[in-house]
Amino acid sequence: MHLQTALTLPFLFSAIAPNYTTSPAGNPFISGWYADPDAKYFPSTSRYWVYPTSSYPGPQQTYLDAFSSPDLIHWTKHPNILDTSRVSWAKQKVWAPCVVERDGKYFLYFAANDIWPGDEQIGGIGVAVSDSPEGPFQDAMDTPLIGEYHHGAQPIDQDVFLDDDGSAYIYYGGHSHAVVAKLNSDMMSLDIIDYGNGTTEAFREITPPGYVEGPVVFKRRGVYYMMWSEGGWGGPDYAVAYGTAPSPLGPFERKAKILEQDPAVATGSGHNGVVNVPGTDIWYIVYHRRPLSETDENHRVVCYDRLYFEDDGSIRKVRMGVRDNFEDGRMIAWKTWHGGFEVVKQEMRNVIHEDGLGHTRALALLDTNFTDQVYEADVRVLQDGPPSQVVDGRAGLVFRVTNAGSEERPIFGGYYAALNAKTKKVMIGKFRDGSADVRIGEAELDIVVAKSYHLKVVAVGGTLELYVDDMTEPKIRGMDHGTENNSTVYQSGRNGVLAYFVQAGFDNVAVEKTRVPASRIGGGLIS
């Protein structure tokens, strides 16, 4: 019987290739401040692996954690795979790990100490070894592999690429210079690059236009791709561009910027890894970004999105998706007010406290800032308020939330689209900066407790539509012109869910931008 299980499980995992447009269980997909992720699939483990920098001030960057997953949804943290106690020369600023497997050994390339030209201190790019991708890794050489500047490139941000013929290359470089060198098959000493024309070199400069740091190289259909980061890592403009080359030694011709900030989703999106689902043409870009409400430059989180190639081999611009199906049992991206929420059976629910349903005004928000949008989720009322409850209980979606109030009082400014199981109505309404609750539209619906309803809001300017289940015509179409009684019109803000005076469950959250349909121009749009 155990043999049966052992035979079928790996088969099932390999049969289901993760085929997603973005992280289905939400971005960031791991919790904590991390940056500069490397992403790999190691067949010996049947798992995907992510190796990020710990994103804290330099003196606290003394260790590396790793994360692994069989399906890109359920992630296991492997803490402290390497730390400075296992590298005699590394003191701090342990950056941008990259792990490769060769002949059953795992080599972890890392940078440490952040050396600058003329520095007395030892530092640069080192290599540590382990028999397992989860470590523990031990420094292999007791000295950096690359411990000085070549071609103006700071020895940081290394990426090691193994070509099909067994040749190994190390790409690296900060301070706006990119360099490639060849590694010997021991993976911890440098070979000489021989061009076959009488010229040899240990370090070749391959800086493409716009390059700042963070190179990563991979091969698809015989073409070598290099991605790198442009802009300043601490600001909103950090971004990823790519180029292609016919050879691993370049030159890489810059093609396009493919990942950058989206004012509706996050800023500072950069320093990426790339992973291919084995046996498929499904690719993901794994990168870090800064949540919209964060200003500390180290407040970076690790995310992934789908990477699509066009027929001509060019890469489509990456769309940072916003979804959460709670399949990982977690709600990493959500901030909650008053009592909070928890994930139960892959559904997010508001927690009922001893003060009773009647006092529950639960609000959970994503750190988004969408204007015109299509926002959907499954909503079900799990427990209605007591019959004596005079206030209408409500469970639903909130959008364009601009003022989420304090921890204690989840008063906000913004719109809601909600179900009321007691009055058997669906409604669109507005909380006007905490004071007034303005009904914009409502309709009858025979709402059943515990049944799930798919709510879809289409908000274009002041036109707010609510669809229920798979209806093609909106159940409610409301307008908020904002002129009557000088009321505030909310044009952008956070997305989230509310459960007022009820317990409710939420699932399959998704929000994306919409473009203005021509038929709506002049139909109540905010200019």
Ligand SMILES: *[C@@H]1O[C@H](CO)[C@@H](O)[C@H](O)[C@H]1NC(C)=O
């Ligand atoms: C040899 O080839 C390399 C790579 O193309 C080039 O950079 C170098 O200038 C060449 N050397 C000579 C002497 O032509």
Ligand SMILES: *[C@@H]1O[C@H](CO)[C@@H](O)[C@H](O)[C@H]1NC(C)=O
């Ligand atoms: C949200 O976007 C609007 C413009 O669309 C902007 O004015 C506002 O500052 C943004 N808010 C945040 C928190 O980024």
Ligand SMILES: *[C@@H]1O[C@H](CO)[C@@H](O)[C@H](O)[C@H]1NC(C)=O
């Ligand atoms: C505006 O004020 C009038 C008079 O007080 C009231 O009847 C009306 O319902 C208000 N409209 C809105 C949208 O609040």
Ligand SMILES: *[C@@H]1O[C@H](CO)[C@@H](O)[C@H](O)[C@H]1NC(C)=O
């Ligand atoms: C409308 O509200 C704004 C902001 O509160 C205020 O400055 C303005 O005087 C109001 N206009 C009228 C006509 O009441």
